[in-house]
Amino acid sequence: MKREVQGVLLILVGGAIARIVISGAYINYVKPSMKPYLYVSAAILLALGVLALYDAVRAPRTNVARVGAGAGHDHDDGHGHGSMGVAWLLLLPVAAVFLVAPGPLGAYTATREASSVSQPKAGELMPPLPPGDPVPVPLDSYATRAVWDDGRTLEGRTVELIGFVAPSPEGDGWQLTRLALACCAADTVPVKVQPVGDVPDLPANTWVAVTGRYQPGGGTQSATAVPWVEVDRIVPIQPPAEPYL
Template sequence: MRRYGSALLLILVGAAILRISAFGELYLRYVRAGLRPYLVVSGAALVLLGIAMAVVRRTGHGREDGHGDEGGHGDEGGHGGHGPRTAWLLVLPALALLLFPPPALGSYSAEREAAQRAAQGVGTFPALPAGDPVELTVGEFASRAVYDSGRSLKGRTVRLTGFVTHGDDGTWYVTRLLVSCCAADATTSKVEIRDADPLPADTWVTVTGTWHPEGGLGTDSAWPPVLDAATVVRVKQPADPYEKR
């Protein structure tokens, strides 16, 4: 068993990956649909590598020290190169995927994340620059409106640029996508616009106006924040349409 331990481990992990990707759609609980081919290839490669390793050891060509197992150098304690015992920890997640696939994230995770975001975001923000209007990103305005205990937006005129999105009840928003490194991790930030007629969706605009406080600090009722518009001007889409988080 020691001789084939590493090979069996590779086969087990590969089979678990294939079980959720090649033979079903369980992988959608954990990754995006576009990653399926990579999972299938990875799983198949691990299974084939494990089989090849078992065959090599079966024929006796996989002994690194040339003395066989009798000399005590081929165990998995780190003397014979069969792999550290800690590698067997991979058996647990592999068996879980094979026998008891974990469910997709649900309401508990979503509610917990929302509570953590509110608790972590509330606080004071740096002072805004002097002079009006203040040029802010949509993300900056939204953060200050919802989480700033100092209410730095109060009485200030701000200017936001983004594209138009519409709500189901006739409301419209200035919206931007926020990214950390690429479009794959994009999240949405938006500001409801009042006192101005809506424009077609995806129209890029610059809106100047004043903050309209609503809801309690750091609560769901404060989201999305509201801006009372003074002017709305159509603009070209910027070269970089994303805001950085």
């Protein structure tokens, strides 16, 4: 690959990374804690790209003397052009980021995987919920309390849960869902809670705040259980700034 092409590709990829970090779109793909590393990666790629272009511009053009020297060798020798084509294909994902940056994963991903409820460490006790009526509870915390602690810390409390609408795998109704990730969007797992009671039909990927109370059901002591919440109120909301847990 020519040094000029290397430089251009490095600058474009570095610029794409810098763009999604500055715009905040990076949280659609990685955890917020990765932001400093993305800045460093973008800076390194941009610096390498500039150095590659500088090196290509100042390098002596020794190949000029070869033009016409090889009589009978005017035709393509079949080397190099294939790799150049592959190199330019690397621009496709970069163009996608600049033109149409993909949004966060949602219902399509969630409906294709079973719920994943984190199990507390052996002997770890669930702390009581903080004051509040309703008290905001992260969806994964609610699921863990309901599944692994039999809802003891949820009983008698009104909670507010935030998530998006994902169609039920059984095809009847929907489940309140969030996607949790360890590092990047490639390793996301869904956490699901089943609203019960007066539940309206809502389009997939609608973000909602569900106010309600713990209702036994959906299974316990299983990482794939889908606990229930008895609905008092469901209000559509704007997507949160950080879509993943």
